[in-house]
Amino acid sequence: MPARNELITTAELTDILSQPDLRLFDCTTYLEPAPEGSSLPYLTVPGRHSFEAGHIPGADFLDLQGEFSDPDTELRFMMPDVARLELAFGDHGVSISSRVVLYSIGTPMWATRFWWMLKSLGFEKVALLDGGLDKWKFEGRPLETGPAKGYEPATFTANPRPGFFVDKHETLAATSERGTVIVNALGPQFHKGLEPSRYGRPGRVPGSCNVSAATLLDPKTKAFVPLGEAEAKFKAQGITKDKRVVAYCGGGISATVDLFLLHRLGYDNLALYDGSMGEWAKDASLPIETG
Incomplete structure (x- = not known):
């Protein structure tokens, strides 16, 4: 069986950056040591600071713990209910017609988490940038600084799949x-x-x-x-x-x-x-x- 095509190279992404249906997201979170005596194993810090210091042109930022996780549990990053995710992805301009590309810094695990969540919601047009921002910068490709401009809000309708x-x-x-x-x-x-x-x-x-x-x-x-x-x-x-x-x-x-x-x-x-x-x-x- 040929490899499933859900990985995109830096060169391939460069070629589609201007496409109107593209929704490109930096998904980075940082794990910081928790204060002594805390019941949490670590503190979760959204990667907005590194996003604003330099991101792929046109990208938006997704805050995994802040917007896309269950707020009613002590455990970090737990999958929230579908309605919360529909609102959050819709607020970031994702609809059934979108083509989503995800990346993160240092490790792809933040991007793969969002990929898994989207797949569980029945969304198929999602790919990962191989090497993330690290490879993009290593190759000397252009960067944009400052806060995310974001995308026009859209309606995201999930088709949840069991067992994920x-x-x-x-x-x-x-x-x-x-x-x-x-x-x-x-x-x-x-x-x-x-x-x-x-x-x-x-x-x-x-x-x-x-x-x-x-x-x-x-x-x-x-x-x-x-x-x-x-x-x-x-x-x-x-x-x-x-x-x-x-x-x-x-x-x-x-x-x-x-x-x-x-x-x-x-x-x-x-x-x-x-x-x-x-x-x-x-x-x-x-x-x-x-x-």
């Missing part, structure tokens, strides 16, 4: 399903519980394998590794197309890097454990595995 997000109960059940493989996108030291976790108990969801999102990216350009290399990493962990895959990480963000590449490789039965270790590690009723 699972909760802790479904994830626990998946640990004993022979046809399901659970993959952790955190680094191996956190997967093995070798280092203290900012989420709570160190370790992993029992039985889960480890394909760190960081190993799926070129450390210099921040572009994705070649598909063949990604597929080899997944297969080495027993992830095959005949199995359902449940991915998780710390906050439901970096796991979408794994999901993006699995999707491009033709895997269809994919789900994200939205609460991830931010929820699992704090819940003493849930089993945890180390070593």
Whole structure:
């Protein structure tokens, strides 16, 4: 099966920047250390400051925690209700006729999170900029500064698809399903519980394998590794197309890097454990595995 065409190069984006149906978004968020005594594992800082310092011409900015996450939970970045998302995407000019391109800074995980959310809402015309702003700047391409000009508001109507997000109960059940493989996108030291976790108990969801999102990216350009290399990493962990895959990480963000590449490789039965270790590690009723 050929790779699904949801990745766009910097050269390809340059050629379509003037198209009226393009909706180009910087999705960057920064995670800052939480103050001592805080119940939160980190503070979420929207990347408006870096956006205003330099962004791809014409781009708008999306605030993941501020506009596109559930405001009624202590967990960061949880998927909100559909009505909230319809309003938020519509406010940023996204409609059924839009062509959406997403990027972020330092890592594509903020862009892949938005990609996963849009896919779950039934929106298909969405692609990621390979290498994000890092590669764009590395190549000396033009930048614009200042606040976002934004797009004319539009009507965004979702067509939600089931199964894209699972909760802790479904994830626990998946640990004993022979046809399901659970993959952790955190680094191996956190997967093995070798280092203290900012989420709570160190370790992993029992039985889960480890394909760190960081190993799926070129450390210099921040572009994705070649598909063949990604597929080899997944297969080495027993992830095959005949199995359902449940991915998780710390906050439901970096796991979408794994999901993006699995999707491009033709895997269809994919789900994200939205609460991830931010929820699992704090819940003493849930089993945890180390070593």
